[in-house]
Amino acid sequence: MKALSLRELEATARSLLNPRIHDLFAGGSDDEVSLRANEDAFARLGLIPRVLRGRGEPRLDTDLLGCRVALPIVIAPTAFHRLAHPEGERATARAAAAAGAILTVSMASTTAIEELAQAGGPLWFQLYLQPDRGFTEALVRRVEAAGCKALVVTVDSPVFGRRERDLRNGFTDLPPGMCCENMRPLGPDGERGPARPIAFSPALTWEDVEWLRRTTSLPIALKGVLHPADAKRALESGVDALFVSNHGGRQLDTVPAPLELLPALADALGGRLPLLLDGGVRRGTDALKALALGARAVAIGRPVLWGLAVGGEAGVAHVLALLRSELERALTLCGCGSADDAGPELLHLSRLEQRWRTS
Ligand SMILES: Cc1cc2nc3c(=O)[nH]c(=O)nc-3n(C[C@H](O)[C@H](O)[C@H](O)COP(=O)(O)O)c2cc1C
Numbered sequence: 376m377k378a379l380s381l382r383e384l385e386a387t388a389r390s391l392l393n394p395r396i397h398d399l400f401a402g403g404s405d406d407e408v409s410l411r412a413n414e415d416a417f418a419r420l421g422l423i424p425r426v427l428r429g430r431g432e433p434r435l436d437t438d439l440l441g442c443r444v445a446l447p448i449v450i451a452p453t454a455f456h457r458l459a460h461p462e463g464e465r466a467t468a469r470a471a472a473a474a475g476a477i478l479t480v481s482m483a484s485t486t487a488i489e490e491l492a493q494a495g496g497p498l499w500f501q502l503y504l505q506p507d508r509g510f511t512e513a514l515v516r517r518v519e520a521a522g523c524k525a526l527v528v529t530v531d532s533p534v535f536g537r538r539e540r541d542l543r544n545g546f547t548d549l550p551p552g553m554c555c556e557n558m559r560p561l562g563p564d565g566e567r568g569p570a571r572p573i574a575f576s577p578a579l580t581w582e583d584v585e586w587l588r589r590t591t592s593l594p595i596a597l598k599g600v601l602h603p604a605d606a607k608r609a610l611e612s613g614v615d616a617l618f619v620s621n622h623g624g625r626q627l628d629t630v631p632a633p634l635e636l637l638p639a640l641a642d643a644l645g646g647r648l649p650l651l652l653d654g655g656v657r658r659g660t661d662a663l664k665a666l667a668l669g670a671r672a673v674a675i676g677r678p679v680l681w682g683l684a685v686g687g688e689a690g691v692a693h694v695l696a697l698l699r700s701e702l703e704r705a706l707t708l709c710g711c712g713s714a715d716d717a718g719p720e721l722l723h724l725s726r727l728e729q730r731w732r733t734s
């Protein structure tokens with residue numbers, strides 16, 4: 376029987392996965408306060424529907440960084456899909472292409488970007504800026520040549536978060552035969568060298584982002600900008616979008632849920648950059664709440680890994696189909712014909728929040 380919800384799918388994935396792999400995917404950093412906060416924030420925010428608006432069947436298609444997509448739900452970058460299913464990222468890419476959804480390929484993908492491009496769907500590529508600019512530039516050229524439509528630069532990882540589940544389980548490395556395929560430098564004849572480790576650098580600055588801006592004409596999204604002052608700074612660096620994300624609660628712990636930080640970021644930017652949100656999106660109503668608070672789209676991380684673990688390509692297709700139909704239903708129940716109709720008036724804000732937002 377197919378899972379009726381992402382929660383059911385998560386439970387099935389848990390029963391199928393090796394517990395160390397399950398923990399690697401499910402876990403957060405330190406006390407996992409942010410991890411829990413992400414889902415809780417959606418549950419705590421209520422929706423107040425509008426009625427009798429006659430908007431008909433809702434439309435989900437939209438534009439994201441120059442890509443026409445079938446739904447405002449993006450696949451967030453997650454590492455190591457081949458640990459979830461033997462076909463790994465290839466299965467994810469095929470499911471995303473069939474659904475008309477963007478797949479953001481992780482820099483820690485266990486499949487080469489050229490192979491994923493064969494699925495034919497729109498791809499974004501997630502980058503950790505490496506201190507070796509020559510390597511970073513070569514990788515950017517490689518993903519440009521593969522046809523990626525945007526770069527998603529993750530900026531919340533000047534050091535890797537401390538994930539105690541992995542330390543307890545002794546998970547330190549990928550099994551033999553698997554590596555971060557895009558970290559293998561291409562030689563002059565196209566042969567691939569050994570994979571380099573991904574470097575996390577506390578020395579990176581806005582100047583590195585500006586260097587990247589000068590180095591590529593691809594749209595650039597910064598992932599993990601949470602402070603309104605940084606959002607304003609991002610405008611000056613010439614980037615094209617921000618991912619409001621706490622890395623699924625895996626980097627700095629006790630960072631509030633992105634949903635709670637979204638209004639202040641939207642206010643700071645005043646519509647000058649599109650915002651995407653990830654962290655804890657498990658229902659169509661969650662996506663609707665983020666859209667109502669000003670996100671252009673949401674992204675999902677772990678649900679895709681659960682789908683892969685349970686059913687490979689069909690499992691990921693099921694994840695996207697469930698969220699799609701739930702979002703359509705939520706929009707219809709709220710009297711919306713599209714995400715454009717969804718605004719903060721649909722949200723049950725506390726009196727305190729209402730006063731703050733109107734002051
Ligand atoms: C197993 C796993 C691996 C991840 N790998 C990456 C990664 O390689 N790069 C990155 O920027 N974010 C990575 N993330 C964070 C996701 O892109 C995303 O921010 C987060 O998973 C969203 O929260 P959700 O899992 O609750 O949907 C990873 C998250 C998980 C759970």
Ligand SMILES: CC(C)CC(=O)C(=O)O
Nearest residue numbers: 453454482483573622625
């Ligand atoms: C292995 C890492 C590069 C993937 C990551 O960002 C994460 O696990 O959160």
